[in-house]
Amino acid sequence: MKGFILVALLVATVSATKLNIPRLRLSYKDLLSTNRSSIFSGHHGQLSLTSVFLDEYRDRLFLGGKDILYSLLLGPTSSESKEIYWPPLPGNREECIQTGKEPQTECANFVRLLQPYNRTHLLACGTGAFQPMCAFINVGHRGEHVFTMDPTNVENGRGKVPHDPSYPFASTFSGGELYTGLTADFLGRDSVIFRSMGGRSTMRTETDQKLLHDPKFIAAHLIPDNDDRDNDKVYFFFTEKATEAGDREGAIHTRIGRVCANDVGGQRVLVNKWSTFVKARLVCSVPGPHGIDTHFNQLEDVFLLRTKDERNPDIYAIFSTISNVFQGFAVCVYRMADIREAFNGPFAHKEGPDYQWGAYEGRVPYPRPGVCPSKITNQPGREFGSTKDFPDSVLQFAGSHPLMWRPVFPALRQPVLVKANLPYKLKQIVVDRVEAEDGQYDVMFIGTDVGTVLKVIALHSGNSLETEEVTLEELQVFKVPTPITSMDISVKRQALYVGSPAGVAQVKLHRCETYGNACAECCLARDPYCAWDGSVCAPYTPNSKRRYRRQDIRHGNPVLQCVDQNLSEDLDVTEDRVVYGTENNSTFLECVPRSPQATVSWLVQRDDRKEEVKLDDRVMSTEQGLLFRRLSRQDEGVYICRSTEHGFTQTLARLSLEVLQGDTVDELMARDNAGLSDAYKDRSTGSYRAWMPCSTYSRGGSSSQIGQSRTWFKDIMQLIGPSNLPHVEEYCERMWCNDKLRRKHKSMLEKNRQAQESARKARSKSSGERNRTPRDLSAWEE
Numbered sequence: 001m002k003g004f005i006l007v008a009l010l011v012a013t014v015s016a017t018k019l020n021i022p023r024l025r026l027s028y029k030d031l032l033s034t035n036r037s038s039i040f041s042g043h044h045g046q047l048s049l050t051s052v053f054l055d056e057y058r059d060r061l062f063l064g065g066k067d068i069l070y071s072l073l074l075g076p077t078s079s080e081s082k083e084i085y086w087p088p089l090p091g092n093r094e095e096c097i098q099t100g101k102e103p104q105t106e107c108a109n110f111v112r113l114l115q116p117y118n119r120t121h122l123l124a125c126g127t128g129a130f131q132p133m134c135a136f137i138n139v140g141h142r143g144e145h146v147f148t149m150d151p152t153n154v155e156n157g158r159g160k161v162p163h164d165p166s167y168p169f170a171s172t173f174s175g176g177e178l179y180t181g182l183t184a185d186f187l188g189r190d191s192v193i194f195r196s197m198g199g200r201s202t203m204r205t206e207t208d209q210k211l212l213h214d215p216k217f218i219a220a221h222l223i224p225d226n227d228d229r230d231n232d233k234v235y236f237f238f239t240e241k242a243t244e245a246g247d248r249e250g251a252i253h254t255r256i257g258r259v260c261a262n263d264v265g266g267q268r269v270l271v272n273k274w275s276t277f278v279k280a281r282l283v284c285s286v287p288g289p290h291g292i293d294t295h296f297n298q299l300e301d302v303f304l305l306r307t308k309d310e311r312n313p314d315i316y317a318i319f320s321t322i323s324n325v326f327q328g329f330a331v332c333v334y335r336m337a338d339i340r341e342a343f344n345g346p347f348a349h350k351e352g353p354d355y356q357w358g359a360y361e362g363r364v365p366y367p368r369p370g371v372c373p374s375k376i377t378n379q380p381g382r383e384f385g386s387t388k389d390f391p392d393s394v395l396q397f398a399g400s401h402p403l404m405w406r407p408v409f410p411a412l413r414q415p416v417l418v419k420a421n422l423p424y425k426l427k428q429i430v431v432d433r434v435e436a437e438d439g440q441y442d443v444m445f446i447g448t449d450v451g452t453v454l455k456v457i458a459l460h461s462g463n464s465l466e467t468e469e470v471t472l473e474e475l476q477v478f479k480v481p482t483p484i485t486s487m488d489i490s491v492k493r494q495a496l497y498v499g500s501p502a503g504v505a506q507v508k509l510h511r512c513e514t515y516g517n518a519c520a521e522c523c524l525a526r527d528p529y530c531a532w533d534g535s536v537c538a539p540y541t542p543n544s545k546r547r548y549r550r551q552d553i554r555h556g557n558p559v560l561q562c563v564d565q566n567l568s569e570d571l572d573v574t575e576d577r578v579v580y581g582t583e584n585n586s587t588f589l590e591c592v593p594r595s596p597q598a599t600v601s602w603l604v605q606r607d608d609r610k611e612e613v614k615l616d617d618r619v620m621s622t623e624q625g626l627l628f629r630r631l632s633r634q635d636e637g638v639y640i641c642r643s644t645e646h647g648f649t650q651t652l653a654r655l656s657l658e659v660l661q662g663d664t665v666d667e668l669m670a671r672d673n674a675g676l677s678d679a680y681k682d683r684s685t686g687s688y689r690a691w692m693p694c695s696t697y698s699r700g701g702s703s704s705q706i707g708q709s710r711t712w713f714k715d716i717m718q719l720i721g722p723s724n725l726p727h728v729e730e731y732c733e734r735m736w737c738n739d740k741l742r743r744k745h746k747s748m749l750e751k752n753r754q755a756q757e758s759a760r761k762a763r764s765k766s767s768g769e770r771n772r773t774p775r776d777l778s779a780w781e782e
């Protein structure tokens with residue numbers, strides 16, 4: 001029920017604007033051909049990527065896959081890579097297969113963990129065919145490309161990575177110690193938060209569903225509270241079964257849980273077990289009608305947007321709905337202040353099986369559970385040097401009240417982005433905070449399960465709570481649909497590193513030239529990375545002394561921004577292109593705006609009078625252009641295609657339509673097929689073409705309208721209707737598609753020059769005074 005309401009709500013808002021459509025779609029080929037992206041897919045076929053560590057200090061990218069580790073140099077000139085083969089220990093693969101596991105997808109060493117260990121080594125851990133193992137990888141000092149491992153020096157990796165390569169897992173390495181959230185046994189039942197390595201004894205959570213109930217760990221991060229390192233806390237982001245949801249069976253909630261980095265457990269109780277573990281619910285919901293919120297409960301990914309203040313990163317999280325009714329996604333942003341407030345608030349409490357959950361109102365023992373032993377907790381005469389000094393009452397309370405009563409709400413109490421019923425899923429997020437002319441913008445890069453990355457900004461309009469989301473670009477990073485499993489951002493290199501089972505792509509955050517060569521186009525793009533510098537659309541550099549810097553992210557209004565710039569430059573089309581159609585047949589005037597967010601209108605000019613094209617059953621405006629289902633002589637004229645975006649109108653094409661008479665056509669079809677076909681051929685490199693479905697169909701469209709040629713061909717087919725389909729196909733077949741004919745035409749071309757001449761004469765006679773002739777093209781070009 002709720003789902004339906006939300007869908008209706010979302011559909012209504014989405015159709016009201018065209019903003020959910022990406023302003024620019026770039027194909028795999030586009031990205032490669034413009035050097036926007038490059039792909040690494042390993043040296044032995046599929047990489048089966050399972051972990052990534054972007055080392056900005058060493059300028060290297062480390063990858064872990066199935067039985068393999070890679071080191072890639074990221075220098076501007078080099079693309080050198082080194083690899084280490086790292087299979088399971090002898091016998092372990094066979095043993096794994098004997099227990100009934102899959103040889104290919106389970107009984108190998110899937111590297112799940114790559115963390116910087118010290119100045120020369122990384123820590124790497126893999127599943128080792130269901131026998132986790134870890135090793136130190138020598139990566140050398142900065143500036144040298146060392147990549148070696150001592151295969152005999154391998155340690156047990158139990159508690160450091162899960163046994164099963166498909167099980168969720170989160171880790172962070174800090175102060176020589178490794179924090180992990182995982183299932184630590186063969187059967188995958190022992191869900192636990194671990195701390196291992198370093199000098200101290202291993203710590204873990206007690207096995208208790210109150211603490212962790214079938215958790216799925218997504219991320220772990222150390223975030224300091226203040227300048228006192230004793231207050232450092234490690235935060236875990238996970239989903240788990242929500243015991244407090246009570247009657248609703250199987251309810252899942254997203255949690256943020258934390259432990260003190262200096263927790264060493266209790267002295268008599270909770271020995272080597274966390275004594276500071278507390279957790280709170282992370283809420284991400286959309287207010288619905290009648291006060292019923294729609295909740296996005298399933299956490300997909302978390303990104304910490306770190307700022308100068310290391311204690312207060314902004315936390316971006318992607319959520320999905322768990323609903324059979326519809327699939328929705330939302331991005332919520334959390335502030336550390338709100339998180340700390342929830343942990344400082346009341347504990348959740350349930351008196352007994354027959355009672356409701358509520359806030360604990362009794363006396364909370366001192367030091368308050370969840371607080372670290374530090375100067376703050378010390379009172380005169382009561383010093384707590386470590387958690388071992390905590391009174392038993394504190395430890396007991398901590399064990400019985402791990403959950404906070406108040407949830408953590410997102411900033412502004414609502415998502416910054418909501419998407420419903422997409423044909424794909426949102427999986428990964430990274431965020432870059434960008435300085436622009438009119439303020440600061442958080443640019444979100446969102447990875448999907450179909451190998452694409454969306455580049456999105458969320459704008460707040462004025463003082464209202466409403467956010468407007470603008471999808472700047474949709475990048476098809478991988479050739480085939482594949483789920484994106486990791487994303488890292490290098491602000492230093494202005495690049496994204498996008499991981500999927502198929503490989504890793506290095507993608508530039510922006511390529512301003514893509515938006516076009518006019519001030520208006522640059523402005524309409526609303527990309528905070530780009531600004532008009534007086535002559536081109538170029539990367540925006542804050543604080544630069546350049547005189548011309550035109551950017552308007554908030555409104556994207558080129559009329560204001562580009563008023564003294566040459567708006568018409570490269571945009572307004574001065575030359576008419578001639579398009580021929582035949583009487584009583586269908587014809588198509590193609591015109592696709594660079595931005596799908598623009599709306600197109602058509603004018604027709606006859607005898608210096610311009611008027612809007614009358615649309616009806618016979619003349620239809622489609623997404624790809626103007627379709628005449630049955631052309632009449634009166635349709636002749638100059639057709640002007642104009643696009644409007646953010647109140648800014650520009651002319652995209654001027655197409656002079658000439659209608660050929662029946663006898664001319666018959667003559668041409670019979671005797672001079674090649675001559676006429678040439679008239680239809682595309683000579684421009686832009687996106688404005690006369691009707692040439694088959695050649696477009698086989699060659700693919702121009703860069704800004706990938707995949708659309710195919711659909712518009714289908715579109716025409718659909719519009720013309722199945723009864724006319726044989727006719728269209730026949731037409732197409734005869735004019736463009738038949739390879740045999742083409743070859744024949746090529747050879748006939750010379751012989752037919754004479755016939756061509758006479759056909760032209762016939763045509764200019766029948767089309768009156770106009771003296772335009774079809775352009776001559778030498779031959780078919782593929």
Ligand SMILES: *[C@@H]1O[C@H](CO)[C@@H](O)[C@H](O)[C@H]1NC(C)=O
Pocket residue numbers: 033034035
């Ligand atoms: C892409 O990079 C290659 C090699 O660096 C260069 O030759 C080529 O011109 C670049 N192409 C574009 C479109 O920038």
Ligand SMILES: *[C@@H]1O[C@H](CO)[C@@H](O)[C@H](O)[C@H]1NC(C)=O
Pocket residue numbers: 117118119120121136
């Ligand atoms: C880093 O750790 C490895 C493994 O313990 C050790 O062999 C190496 O000497 C250490 N390097 C430094 C610089 O401490």
Ligand SMILES: *[C@@H]1O[C@H](CO)[C@@H](O)[C@H](O)[C@H]1NC(C)=O
Pocket residue numbers: 566568569
């Ligand atoms: C604008 O562009 C047109 C055509 O390119 C040119 O003739 C005109 O001088 C330009 N105006 C300015 C102000 O640059």
Ligand SMILES: *[C@@H]1O[C@H](CO)[C@@H](O)[C@H](O)[C@H]1NC(C)=O
Pocket residue numbers: 583584661662663
């Ligand atoms: C087009 O249709 C009209 C009316 O049906 C007819 O008079 C005319 O001869 C047709 N022209 C051709 C070339 O088929």
Ligand SMILES: CC(=O)N[C@H]1CO[C@H](CO)[C@@H](O)[C@@H]1O
Pocket residue numbers: 582583584585665669731
């Ligand atoms: C050039 C072309 O395809 N002409 C066709 C127009 O339609 C008539 C029938 O309506 C066909 O006979 C022509 O071949």
